[in-house]
């Protein structure tokens with residue numbers, strides 16, 4: 025949120041959010057849309073006269089326990105939502121890092137398509153959002169999707185708005201799928217200082233029939249680890265099977281039932297709040313070792329989803345110029361894998377394009393989408409790919 | 413502020429003239445452009461035979477480049493076109509446009525890449541769902557498994573966001589497509605997503621899946637595949653009533669078990685399927701519940717006993733546990749034969765596809781039964797019970813009853829919407845469900861859909877007349893759109 029916002033509004037209803045957007049659009053004012061403000065990602069964008077925060081829209085509208093679905097407002101904090109669902113032995117399988125004060129809202133997590141280790145088994149935000157209500161700059165409230173777990177009526181606008189960084193409108197309500205909370209969990213960890221072995225171990229687990237709930241990697245030179253978490257009534261036995269598989273590959277393996285801290289550390293390493301920069305890499309599992317080498321050369325830590333090829337490289341705090349150069353080097357080495365800069369000091373953000381998106385026909389199409397939904401560029405102008 | 417969206421009466425598109433036909437022949441080869449009435453007949457309908465339209469021509473391109481050139485030729489001539497895969501769709505999605513071009517991708521059947529290490533397969537759109545599974549086996553599989561999988565194309569699956577019996581646990585087509593190469597209606601080629609996940613930008617990939625051929629035609633598809641589970645345990649339990657079977661489903665799911673599949677058939681469906689397959693299902697049972705658990709052996713064993721106990725507690729009259737792969741296949745063959753087997757019970761049937769919140773199952777089944785009595789038509793029920801996706805099959809006899817049957821099917825889908833559900837869970841809107849869209853969506857919702865459609869295809873040439881309840885034109889984008897300076901200058905030049 026580097027741009028100066030002059031007026032902050034917290035609309036108490038979806039209707040008022042829509043009304044506010046239309047009023048601003050009518051006056052030609054740009055609106056900065058935010059939840060708790062824990063993820064100041066994207067480009068700096070233009071200065072916005074108005075800041076719209078969803079924090080007053082924080083209710084759980086429905087929790088349909090028997091159907092494993094819920095309808096919630098965007099400003100509800102993920103932490104509070106999880107507490108509420110846990111009372112029914114259910115969970116929202118979306119576990120990104122929660123940011124400062126654990127304040128991250130569900131709207132912010134969906135708008136940025138942020139994720140955590142549970143993505144391995146349950147998919148990303150896009151796979152969990154069933155329906156959406158959005159306020160558009162023309163003052164209307166549009167609904168798409170539904171609140172049943174299967175539905176193909178109409179275009180899948182929930183996916184369009186997931187990860188759109190608020191550049192198409194304001195998410196005012198979300199219907200989400202919930203999952204049962206597993207009765208027990210356990211994690212098998214394999215540690216090695218050899219990158220080839222690390223990659224082999226990660227791929228072996230990813231392509232084995234062991235059904236992990238989460239499967240992560242970590243490389244913090246000079247050592248790395250692969251972590252496989254299992255959930256269910258036989259969690260411990262499954263973790264032991266993974267431990268045996270790892271041991272067979274020459275990795276130092278162990279199993280832990282008290283594994284919460286291990287996973288909290290994985291999530292935490294996706295963020296940098298102390299002047300460093302985080303680069304999210306969209307790669308392939310077979311490129312893990314190369315990515316680790318690139319991270320190591322930059323003095324950075326890498327964590328990520330082993331089977332999905334999505335990694336976060338956290339560059340330690342340094343002078344802005346050095347960080348900009350480090351990012352450029354990573355992009356160079358890892359090309360064509362997209363490298364998106366998430367956390368970074370404003371001084372760094374001002375000197376690079378966080379998105380790394382080519383100027384191709386796809387970008388032209390994205391601009392056309394933006395123009396249709398937000399023709400006057402009212403919503404978060406300039407922060408998204410290609411300066412959208 | 414809102415973009416001008418005008419409702420228009422259907423207009424007659426420019427006719428397909430000789431010049432365009434010659435151009436199409438030059439692109440695809442003479443033998444791959446069909447114009448003889450007898451040849452066109454095959455393509456008049458998709459799987460929903462109630463609708464029939466003769467296209468101006470059918471073209472059978474052999475490559476992505478040919479598809480692009482065909483679409484460009486249509487665009488230049490202002491002629492609308494419809495993409496077609498195997499033509500097994502059940503909502504009239506591939507119904508041709510009169511005087512338009514039907515682009516059938518059935519010749520595009522190459523598997524382009526299998527990358528098991530990274531869990532990907534890349535295929536052309538005409539590859540069938542079953543062929544994908546074969547190409548990645550035996551270590552991996554492609555979970556979305558529509559009953560039509562032997563014939564239906566992956567392109568069609570993408571366009572309809574098809575589901576199948578294993579989607580409750582594993583998700584739908586949309587959860588497995590990571591990339592698409594798409595030819596837009598103006599002939600431009602874009603790649604949405606790709607081999608990798610989280611490619612920056614709008615999730616246009618997600619918006620394209622399920623768009624029923626109205627946003628473009630996909631020519632290359634990247635799919636995620638997953639390792640086969642360690643073990644699969646399949647059973648079928650029989651009950652006197654669908655109510656008992658429904659209660660069993662609720663108990664299994666709320667107890668924290670996520671079965672690989674959980675499917676229900678009612679008495680009429682059991683009768684029809686049993687006649688077709690002869691698996692030995694008792695034809696006097698009120699309901700059959702197929703439950704499949706897959707995953708870790710230890711996990712499945714522990715949970716399987718729970719499931720059996722729940723079935724017994726809810727009055728199961730018999731339980732059959734598949735002892736081997738052959739018995740498992742037999743159970744599934746019986747389930748997947750359900751639609752086709754209906755021909756044994758009645759000369760005609762209409763397949764409905766509605767979704768309800770699972771907890772509303774007893775209520776909605778009672779409503780369907782009352783409607784069946786009211787209309788004097790038998791309704792067989794088969795459903796994906798885990799995700800509340802109902803397939804009531806309305807049985808009827810001949811043209812005379814067709815309208816009556818369709819009206820009953822409409823009342824059923826309305827009951828689904830009233831219960832908080834959806835007018836379609838996997839077959840799509842197409843032409844068949846257009847009229848029910850306003851039951852589910854308000855005008856601003858439809859206007860938002862139209863924004864997306866107009867961004868992809870402002871002239872409305874791709875599969876016009878489908879999905880949206882009334883034809884609409886795309887207005888110009890009202891200016892001036894204030895481009896952010898970065899966007900105007902092009903970021904590339906700045907950095």
Ligand SMILES: Cc1cc2nc3c(=O)[nH]c(=O)nc-3n(C[C@H](O)[C@H](O)[C@H](O)COP(=O)(O)OP(=O)(O)OC[C@H]3O[C@@H](n4cnc5c(N)ncnc54)[C@H](O)[C@@H]3O)c2cc1C
Nearest residue numbers: 497498499500501505558559565567568571575625630838
């Ligand atoms: C007996 C039977 C059982 C079935 N069971 C199931 C089931 O269990 N689950 C389920 O979900 N469906 C089921 N279906 C419906 C149908 O098989 C699916 O919708 C399937 O995905 C359609 O594929 P297709 O290749 O036949 O597509 P088509 O019918 O040819 O086309 C369907 C739609 O896709 C569009 N399209 C086709 N190819 C492309 C392309 N390359 N690019 C863009 N758009 C394209 C068409 O324009 C059309 O709108 C069943 C159908 C039958 C007849």
